Amino acid sequence: MAKLKQTRTGKRKALPPQLTSGLGQAQQLIQAGQGAQARLLLERLVVQFPSSGDAHYLLGVVYGQGGEREKGVQVLRRALELDRRNPVFLLTLGNLLNSLRSFDEAREVFRKAIRLQPNFPQAHNGLGMTFSAQKRHQEALACYRKAMGQAPDFVDARGNYAAACIEIGENDEAVQILEPVCRQHPDYLSGWKNLGVAYVNCNRMDEGIDAFQQALRLAPQNLDLLQNLAVVALAHQRNELAKQTLDTLLSLDGENPDVRILLGDYCVQRNDLEEAVGHYQAAAGAGYEQTLALLKIGSAQSRLGRFDDATRSYRQALELDPGLSQALLAMVRINRRETPTEVIERLEAMIDSDGLSDELQLALYFALGKVCDDAGLYDRAFGHYARGNRLKGCRYESDLQEQKTQALMDAFTPALFETVADIASDSERPLFVLGMPRSGTTLTEQILASHPAVHGGGEQLYFGTLEGRLKEACGGERPYPAAIAEHLSVLFPAEIARYLAYLDSLDRDALRIVDKMPSNFLSLGLIGLLFPRAKIVHCMRNPIDTCLSIYFQNFKGEHLYAYDQQALGHYYRQYLRLMAHWRRVLPNPILDLRYEEMVADQEGTTRGLIEFAGLEWDDRCLAFQNTERAIQTASIWQARQPIYTTSVARWRHYEAHLQPLIQALGDVVEV
The missing domain is CATH 1.25.40.10 (Tetratricopeptide repeat domain)
Structure with missing residues (x-):
């Protein structure tokens, strides 16, 4: 409390003693x-x-x-x-x-x-x-x-x-x-x-x-x-x-709907989907916004592969709010059986309305592209996707990407890996599934996670975060990765212990834990330093199909290369260049797993994958679509289906529109 002050000049009249006291x-x-x-x-x-x-x-x-x-x-x-x-x-x-x-x-x-x-x-x-x-x-x-x-x-x-x-x-x-x-x-x-x-x-x-x-x-x-x-x-x-x-x-404020929502989110992350639905329903009953709770419930049901239940949840949300674009867009991702005419009309009416944010307009263009693609309206689909990609407004710098690739190749040499060979971890528990986005990483993880000795950990942020810490530690004069050799003491043994403890937090009993972050191909140098015996599954797919599927995806994260055909082709070539380097220098075993080979010979390719992972064969790996676990990527629907062939040579439907991409890919194109 501020003390009493007298700011006026002159003497203040004396207060009565009783008042002063x-x-x-x-x-x-x-x-x-x-x-x-x-x-x-x-x-x-x-x-x-x-x-x-x-x-x-x-x-x-x-x-x-x-x-x-x-x-x-x-x-x-x-x-x-x-x-x-x-x-x-x-x-x-x-x-x-x-x-x-x-x-x-x-x-x-x-x-x-x-x-x-x-x-x-x-x-x-x-x-x-x-x-x-x-x-x-x-x-x-x-x-x-x-x-x-x-x-x-x-x-x-x-x-x-x-x-x-x-x-x-x-x-x-x-x-x-x-x-x-x-x-x-x-x-x-x-x-x-x-x-x-x-x-x-x-x-x-x-x-x-x-x-x-x-x-x-x-x-x-x-x-x-x-x-x-x-x-x-x-x-x-x-x-x-x-x-x-x-x-x-939960102990302090268990009836708070926000707490229930967080508990549901935690359960989704832990693959406890049924429990997540229960928490979301409790949140809705405790006063949480009904439409948002229904979106959460529908999402959890989708990840469980219960697409009919999820569709009902999304429809309930739309009944409460007919303009709820998130519910309509979510239905588009999972609903393949109904006629698309009504959905297309609703989406087109929505995109023509006034006052749309750029973010919502962009999402609607990508959704329209998908519905038209499902309906076989390929020219119309590509037009919507192209408008969405232009609206994204990302700028890809090819020179900068080449510099980043070269910096990784210069820093991570065979001599560097030999330097730490005696202090690196001998653990084979981490199993890395990586490659370009949309190359089959989700499918591969789903197959592996169907094995009782494997835990599918999803797209983990660990090594991207580690790179961020190293960039801060290295500073500006000799930045990461050039100065990596000078900072190895930061990595050993603390990072090994930290990552293994993190794997324990996901599953203490699994023999293998999958980290399927596709972009880990950029972090393979760090992975090889810390875990040289960890196995790498490199997912590959026809380059044009891969790039087309990326072009058709409205990514949440930063994928600056993804929204322009020439940028896509250039980035893909840099990815191949880097992977060729890793094959030369990494101590880790690497399996190139081709999507087209999986489609042509599911059992033979799957057996080779399980053998590479160092596991005994289990027939459940052939019925991966029945495995109940959370799938949190754009491939929710695909990973719940048996192996199908419609994604092979899909680019042929769009060949007339893809000349910039084909030219940018150059001699890596597979026709």
């Missing part, structure tokens, strides 16, 4: 947290001394602290009638008005306090909070800068400045402000919380998790913090941490 006693009670006793005393004082601005001020403070903010405002206004030029009274009134969301009045109150006392950092901070609440962030930042300039150690002003930076996307600035503040004030709860948010927004996930955990040490039952930590742990695939955090949330 009463005010002193009231301040002591307030500081001791005995608000009820202070309130009784001050209510007597304002009756006895109705012209005392100080008594009214303290009573307003007590009311505000006790949650009676409207009464606090009334009493503080009376205090200001008695002492109009007291900036402390104005500051407290402004803060209460902010808490009541009376922002226009609060703004004028703070400005009056600043006119009376320009060097008043608390008032500048309060005015900044008013602007922040009104989303006037640039004006808020100016106020916080003024407060920090007047009081460099003013923690709340620095914290509020950082929070405003986060709001406008200046997360690096927020980190620079909050890191020293949190070090100097380790008990600063909101600082740690906002630092965690800023780290996460900067994609510094591990540091974000650490900051949230520090905040939770101060407030172990803070529900917002626990939810933040659960969300980040799930996104970062920190499964044990996610489970611990969600268990705590």
Whole structure:
């Protein structure tokens, strides 16, 4: 609480001894947290001394602290009638008005306090909070800068400045402000919380998790913090941490529909699809938005291969909201049996409506392309896909991609792998399935995961995240991967232990755990350094079919090459160039698994795959479509079907439109 101040010049009339004693006693009670006793005393004082601005001020403070903010405002206004030029009274009134969301009045109150006392950092901070609440962030930042300039150690002003930076996307600035503040004030709860948010927004996930955990040490039952930590742990695939955090949330706030949704998301990630559906249904019953819950339920049912159930869930969502594009788009992905005419008409009507965001318009173009492709309307389909790809607006830099490829080839040499041969892991538990997107990686993982000794781990982010950490560690003068040899101590043995522990968090008993991130072909150097005995399944497919399927996919992540035919052809050639290098230098065994060979001879190719993985044969691998597990890629429908031939030489339907791609692929084209 701010101390009482007298700002007027001249001598202040002496207060009656009884009032002076009463005010002193009231301040002591307030500081001791005995608000009820202070309130009784001050209510007597304002009756006895109705012209005392100080008594009214303290009573307003007590009311505000006790949650009676409207009464606090009334009493503080009376205090200001008695002492109009007291900036402390104005500051407290402004803060209460902010808490009541009376922002226009609060703004004028703070400005009056600043006119009376320009060097008043608390008032500048309060005015900044008013602007922040009104989303006037640039004006808020100016106020916080003024407060920090007047009081460099003013923690709340620095914290509020950082929070405003986060709001406008200046997360690096927020980190620079909050890191020293949190070090100097380790008990600063909101600082740690906002630092965690800023780290996460900067994609510094591990540091974000650490900051949230520090905040939770101060407030172990803070529900917002626990939810933040659960969300980040799930996104970062920190499964044990996610489970611990969600268990705590469940015990504290198990009826909260947001908690149920997070539990459902965790179960999906763990392949517990039936349990996920239960949590989503519980969330819907507890008041979660029905349409969003139905979308979650439909998605889980799709991943289980229960396409009829999923279609019913999506239809229920559309009955509640006929314009719910997400439900319609999801149905398009899984529904192959109904006539597409009605769906095409609905999608075309939707895409012609006003006010569509670019994101939704783009999704509709890709959905229309798929429906038309399913219906055999190939020219029409390609037109929609082409419009969607143009709308994506990505810029691919071929020179930069060539430089990245060459840098990996220069850094990861046979000599480098020999350097660490004695300290690398001898574990064969990781099994990597990789290749270009849409090359059959999901199908291959589904076959492997049908074996009782194999856990299908899906697309894991681990090695991409490790590369990010190494880039930070290497710095700018000799960046990653050029400086990898100088940073091997960062990798061994900590990263080996960390990754094996991560595999344990997925499944403690499986003999093999599949990581099917296609882009791991870029990370094979790190994989070979850490796990030289891990087996690599390299999925391959006709280059034109692969690139066409990529061109027809609206990826969520960053695939800058995917939306232009010439860029696709160039990127594919760089991928082949890099894979040829890995075959020359890696100590790992590599199996080139061709999609067309799998289609032509399913049993023979599957037996070769299982043998390569070091496993005993199991007939369930031939009936992979019956294996119940979560599939979280664009291939949800395909992975639930038996081997089919319609994707072989699919590009022939579009040959007239694909000359830029064919020319860019050059001599790697297979016709």
